[in-house]
Amino acid sequence: MNNANHFNRRDFIKLAGAASALLISHNGFARATKPPVGRVVIIGGGYAGATVAKYLRLWSLGSVEVIVVEPNSQFVSCPLSNLVLGGSKSINDLTFDYDALKNNHGIKWVQDTVTAIDASAKKITMLRGELNYDRLIVAPGVDFNYDTLPTLLSAEAQQQIPHAWKAGWQTVNLRKQLEAMPDGGVFVMNVPKAPYRCPPGPYERACQVASYFKAHKPKSKVIVLDANAEIISKKGLFTKVFNETYAGIVDYRPDNAITSVDVATKTVSTDFDKIKADVLNVIPPQRAGKIAQIANLTEKDYPWCDVNFLTYESKLVPNVHVLGDSVAAGLPKSAHMATNQAKVCANAIVQLFSGQAPDPAPVFANTCYSYVTDKSAMHVANVYRYDEGKKMMISAEGGGVSMSPSEKEGAYAVAWAQNIWADTLT
Amino acid sequence: MKPTQNTWFKNTRFKNTGFLTLLLTTSVCIPHIGNAAEVSAFSGTPNIHIRQLAASCAACHGTQGNSVAAKGDDGANAVLAGMAPAEFTEKMLGFKDGSRKATVMHHHAKGLTVDEINLLAVYFSQQKQVVTKALKSQILKADHE
Ligand SMILES: Cc1cc2nc3c(=O)[nH]c(=O)nc-3n(C[C@H](O)[C@H](O)[C@H](O)COP(=O)(O)OP(=O)(O)OC[C@H]3O[C@@H](n4cnc5c(N)ncnc54)[C@H](O)[C@@H]3O)c2cc1C
Numbered sequence: 001m002n003n004a005n006h007f008n009r010r011d012f013i014k015l016a017g018a019a020s021a022l023l024i025s026h027n028g029f030a031r032a033t034k035p036p037v038g039r040v041v042i043i044g045g046g047y048a049g050a051t052v053a054k055y056l057r058l059w060s061l062g063s064v065e066v067i068v069v070e071p072n073s074q075f076v077s078c079p080l081s082n083l084v085l086g087g088s089k090s091i092n093d094l095t096f097d098y099d100a101l102k103n104n105h106g107i108k109w110v111q112d113t114v115t116a117i118d119a120s121a122k123k124i125t126m127l128r129g130e131l132n133y134d135r136l137i138v139a140p141g142v143d144f145n146y147d148t149l150p151t152l153l154s155a156e157a158q159q160q161i162p163h164a165w166k167a168g169w170q171t172v173n174l175r176k177q178l179e180a181m182p183d184g185g186v187f188v189m190n191v192p193k194a195p196y197r198c199p200p201g202p203y204e205r206a207c208q209v210a211s212y213f214k215a216h217k218p219k220s221k222v223i224v225l226d227a228n229a230e231i232i233s234k235k236g237l238f239t240k241v242f243n244e245t246y247a248g249i250v251d252y253r254p255d256n257a258i259t260s261v262d263v264a265t266k267t268v269s270t271d272f273d274k275i276k277a278d279v280l281n282v283i284p285p286q287r288a289g290k291i292a293q294i295a296n297l298t299e300k301d302y303p304w305c306d307v308n309f310l311t312y313e314s315k316l317v318p319n320v321h322v323l324g325d326s327v328a329a330g331l332p333k334s335a336h337m338a339t340n341q342a343k344v345c346a347n348a349i350v351q352l353f354s355g356q357a358p359d360p361a362p363v364f365a366n367t368c369y370s371y372v373t374d375k376s377a378m379h380v381a382n383v384y385r386y387d388e389g390k391k392m393m394i395s396a397e398g399g400g401v402s403m404s405p406s407e408k409e410g411a412y413a414v415a416w417a418q419n420i421w422a423d424t425l426t
Numbered sequence: 427m428k429p430t431q432n433t434w435f436k437n438t439r440f441k442n443t444g445f446l447t448l449l450l451t452t453s454v455c456i457p458h459i460g461n462a463a464e465v466s467a468f469s470g471t472p473n474i475h476i477r478q479l480a481a482s483c484a485a486c487h488g489t490q491g492n493s494v495a496a497k498g499d500d501g502a503n504a505v506l507a508g509m510a511p512a513e514f515t516e517k518m519l520g521f522k523d524g525s526r527k528a529t530v531m532h533h534h535a536k537g538l539t540v541d542e543i544n545l546l547a548v549y550f551s552q553q554k555q556v557v558t559k560a561l562k563s564q565i566l567k568a569d570h571e
Contacts, residue, residue: 055481073567073570074566076570078568091566095566096562096563097564143505170571183493346480347474358474360477363479363538363542365528365534367486367534379533381533383534396537398522398535398537408500408531409530412529415493415495415496415502416503419484419485419486419487420486421561422488422560423488425561
């Protein structure tokens, strides 16, 4: 209680300072002196949260008050993080601060973790305080589900066997393990049961590690244990790359879910195999971010959040919107998708605050590149359109994948990253 | 002490009416953020559908079409802000019917309607070209996850 009071008083002063700065930088613009039309609190400053914060400010001409709550002081991009494992990028190429985003758009920022949502009081609780909202946006990414892999729950176990499925120190750790592995070693990784974050991501990862081995440790192997019946994204392309570019290195095994892990010996068991790895990377099954579960935004039997695709408002809790990987969209969980959802949501919330109807038929596009070597990439691209009958976003005709991976598309993939980073973070 | 809106702002009574008044007042100022097309959108003829669809292109073409990574040699990741509507339409319709060679864009153009392409052409032509640079990365701190 005391803690909360302290936080709010201190924070009030901090934010009052930010507000007057806003007044100066937007000198003469009426909006800076007007009270806001409403407050939106955003949980999470990832691709979805950062984007919705920016576009709410842009499209309301600064009239909606926006507060982001995010525990990390830096943004580390998952897209391109597989290249850190391949060795062609450093984690420091993928790490950014939030300063430009906050300052350019007058976004208020609280570095904290949200622990509870009280939807009837329109209030969230953080580790160090509370905030009221008119509308809440929940964009916490994914949570890992260790129910079937209990030995991997602890931080110590993950030091041995990182998931590296949230970019950061685990990515660096996994790269160091690969560097330390002698030639002739075995790298074992898995693909969790879909849906999970970034459908092509695990296959891209297998290629990146194989690319490193091919150049530096050619006697080494990559074993991919897929919980799914087949490669679930860019199947034809990845199959060809595994069989041709990485023949003799990548050993892909479908329908082969990990059932248990012995941490001390880095041994994984499946229904068919028992394999001792030199370097082991287990990507656990996933579900909506923890705070979405705590706030009952997920169904019991399906751990993702059902939303109205015109507004991204939860179907279960009013005035609470859900964005990004946590949404049960039936579409690929990608950064580009997360930013698209964020823009539809920002557009809708600005309309709702002014008493108008949201766009009845949103359309957006998704492009997703996967690197198969240090330089070559391939894409899948699609337009998605709201279907009034099905009440969800449906893939439009005309989408598709690359004919084959190329260095040209490798350059496009970097351009994609640079543009989406600038769009999300400035 | 009750935190948040009672402390910071008394905002509830400004909802709806307050917002509309604000929109009217903002339409006569040139805001620091946003642009002419958006202001006019707020002052009576909003094309919220197109502004959001256009924003979807930002992942490869930058915020409001200001790409930070345009490639001079093959036109990829082009700056769309300020592009003449006729040029935009011609290229997109070419990608759509296959008469123009594409690496990625045919997969997008085929999924859009001709109306959407025409409206996007107008929208992007109205966006101001601003010089933008790729974001600078930094060293990952020890306290990150
Ligand atoms: C290896 C890998 C490669 C990928 N490659 C691509 C790619 O090439 N292209 C692509 O489009 N996508 C790619 N993705 C997918 C992409 O990273 C995700 O889809 C995207 O990050 C989803 O955005 P989000 O905002 O939902 O979640 P995130 O970006 O994970 O953001 C969630 C944020 O919420 C914060 N948060 C969580 N809980 C709380 C709480 N209780 N309180 C406050 N804050 C909280 C977290 O700290 C985090 O910052 C890749 C993913 C991986 C793992």
